[in-house]
Amino acid sequence: MFPTPIAKQSRSRQLTYQTLLPVALILWLLPLIAVALFSIKPGSDFAAGNYWGWPSSFEGLTNYGKVFFESNMPRYLMNSVFITLPTVLGAIALSSMAGFALGIYKFKGNLLIFFMFIAGNFVPFQILMVPVRDLTISLGMYDSIQGLVLFHVAFQTGFCTLFMRNFIRALPFPLIEAARVEGVAEWRIFFFVVLPLMKPALAALAVLVFTFIWNDYFWAVVLTQGPSAQPVTAGITEFNSQFRAAYHLMSAGSIVAAFPPVAMFFLMQKHFIAGLTLGAVK
CATH class of the missing domain: 1.10.3720.10 (MetI-like)
Structure with missing residues (x-):
């Protein structure tokens, strides 16, 4: 009636669970990660299409200061x-x-x-x-x-x-x-x-x-x-x-x-x- 707890399942299922859980968590947090990343980038990075890359310069203090x-x-x-x-x-x-x-x-x-x-x-x-x-x-x-x-x-x-x-x-x-x-x-x-x-x-x-x-x-x-x-x-x-x-x-x-x-x-x-x-x- 109820699913078997992961601690009582086979070792292969436990490893699969332990591998997929961080992946699912990262995918779920991806929008928040993107927002946090953009908050420390200069505005020119968005215009240049640098969405996920390394910031061309770190403007976190400047951006939050302006806010x-x-x-x-x-x-x-x-x-x-x-x-x-x-x-x-x-x-x-x-x-x-x-x-x-x-x-x-x-x-x-x-x-x-x-x-x-x-x-x-x-x-x-x-x-x-x-x-x-x-x-x-x-x-x-x-x-x-x-x-x-x-x-x-x-x-x-x-x-x-x-x-x-x-x-x-x-x-x-x-x-x-x-x-x-x-x-x-x-x-x-x-x-x-x-x-x-x-x-x-x-x-x-x-x-x-x-x-x-x-x-x-x-x-x-x-x-x-x-x-x-x-x-x-x-x-x-x-x-x-x-x-x-x-x-x-x-x-x-x-x-x-x-x-x-x-x-x-x-x-x-x-x-x-x-x-x-x-x-x-x-």
Whole structure:
């Protein structure tokens, strides 16, 4: 029913696996390797067709210096921080409370409300582009950080609620019953009994939502149009001009933009894995 672990297979299969795994990893990382390579090359190398060859000169310090000191990249990075952090906090806070209510209380319409949260995840966000843009304009939130935060929280809460509700339902219910017998208020049960047990799930969800929001490009382009509110994913296009694209600067900017979510994952890796696997084996 399940594949045999590689450690129990024949030596020839183990050698094949050990040989092909680095090759597959390199192929998977090839686009990132290309971007990192271009970030230290001069712009003339792209025009000359030197895509994979040795750089004609190493311009890493120059390219990254221009990204940080001769462009709006610092502003875009701060915009991404101001958009991502409130969104993560807002989505997790709302989904934790919604997940607690849907996972603990039994009432008429519980499953219907839960299915509505799930159904929202199946709506292609491209078809929402025009109505969401019109709504931000009517609310006076177009091209603003507040508008992006509001709609990111709204769109992420459905997935987060699905995650938190299923996690809370796996918790030992006798703990909650014991707290009720002792006369503990429901809000105290949530904050002092359930919430501490949800730390692995909260950490895993924080990493996922942080990555989703930081890497978002679609809504950044639809709901913003300038450096006053655009996040870094949309701000990288600033290095394009009408007749020429500075691919070496775009590559350097892409590496800078990719660093925060990668660092976030490695810092939270232990909690992230624990949150995804907790309850998988009983």
